[in-house]
Amino acid sequence: MTSPTLVVVHRDQQTLAAAAAARFLTTVTDLQSAGAVPHVVLTGGGLGTRVLSELRSSPARAAVDWSRLHVWWGDERHLPTGHPDRNETQAREALLDHVDVAPDHVHPVPAPDSPGDPSPEEAAAAYAAELAAHRRPGDAVDVPRFDVLLLGMGPDGHVASLFPEHPALHADGTVTGVRGSPKPPPERVSMTFGAIRAAVEVWFVVAGDDKAAPAAMALQGAGERQVPAAGAHGTRRTLWLLDRGAATRVPAAVTRIASP
Numbered sequence: 167m168t169s170p171t172l173v174v175v176h177r178d179q180q181t182l183a184a185a186a187a188a189r190f191l192t193t194v195t196d197l198q199s200a201g202a203v204p205h206v207v208l209t210g211g212g213l214g215t216r217v218l219s220e221l222r223s224s225p226a227r228a229a230v231d232w233s234r235l236h237v238w239w240g241d242e243r244h245l246p247t248g249h250p251d252r253n254e255t256q257a258r259e260a261l262l263d264h265v266d267v268a269p270d271h272v273h274p275v276p277a278p279d280s281p282g283d284p285s286p287e288e289a290a291a292a293y294a295a296e297l298a299a300h301r302r303p304g305d306a307v308d309v310p311r312f313d314v315l316l317l318g319m320g321p322d323g324h325v326a327s328l329f330p331e332h333p334a335l336h337a338d339g340t341v342t343g344v345r346g347s348p349k350p351p352p353e354r355v356s357m358t359f360g361a362i363r364a365a366v367e368v369w370f371v372v373a374g375d376d377k378a379a380p381a382a383m384a385l386q387g388a389g390e391r392q393v394p395a396a397g398a399h400g401t402r403r404t405l406w407l408l409d410r411g412a413a414t415r416v417p418a419a420v421t422r423i424a425s426p
């Protein structure tokens with residue numbers, strides 16, 4: 167049985183980013199107050215990073231015990247440590263350097279300048295091993311059961327670094343090296359659908375007219391080879407947080423207007 171999908175439309179990118187941050191803070195606070203140490207997966211991309219900036223500037227960020235939170239990435243650009251285009255660098259600058267995360271609870275994808283100078287495939291294998299080491303009792307896949315997995319979506323419908331018609335779409339295991347990415351840089355590391363679909367909740371954060379077509383296709387039964395976003399869903403719920411531009415082609419019957 168497939169889990170429910172909820173599409174929420176916000177007035178504009180700014181409202182969407184702030185609302186996603188508020189949801190995130192509430193979800194993590196609820197989990198922590200129930201005694202859990204949540205596992206969250208961050209996304210790169212313009213809006214994904216903006217959500218992190220909103221988390222940083224929210225007064226409610228003090229409600230979260232940042233030291234009791236595991237942070238992972240759904241994908242990474244295979245670039246040296248500290249490179250401005252690494253998703254990790256952007257997340258650290260936007261949020262992680264400004265909250266009291268426990269360093270050993272932050273799990274970046276190994277960079278090419280990490281010990282052993284890993285290739286994308288070797289970095290993927292190391293990340294898969296790190297994920298497997300955090301698997302919890304009862305977890306069905308070799309990853310911790312992610313409480314929230316954030317995803318941006320490219321105008322081509324890609325999610326994480328799973329691009330349309332790319333061989334990485336068919337990778338086994340939980341993490342794959344990616345070569346020949348149509349979006350620079352060409353070398354990347356990505357969670358596979360197997361890992362993404364182990365998440366309890368998948369939250370898409372998508373804004374802009376250029377995302378309207380793939381959003382509509384993903385929500386209306388497109389194949390995941392053509393529109394990879396169609397293949398990403400959570401075990402309990404999949405949430406699409408859109409701005410008006412990205413929602414223009416989604417049938418009104420499946421959307422909820424949060425901020426007109």
Ligand SMILES: O=C1O[C@H](COP(=O)(O)O)[C@@H](O)[C@H](O)[C@H]1O
Pocket residue numbers: 209210211212213214241242243253317318319320321324325326327349
């Ligand atoms: O390269 C990437 O792009 C996607 C989408 O980015 P956006 O700027 O179009 O929102 C992102 O989700 C992914 O993590 C990133 O590596």
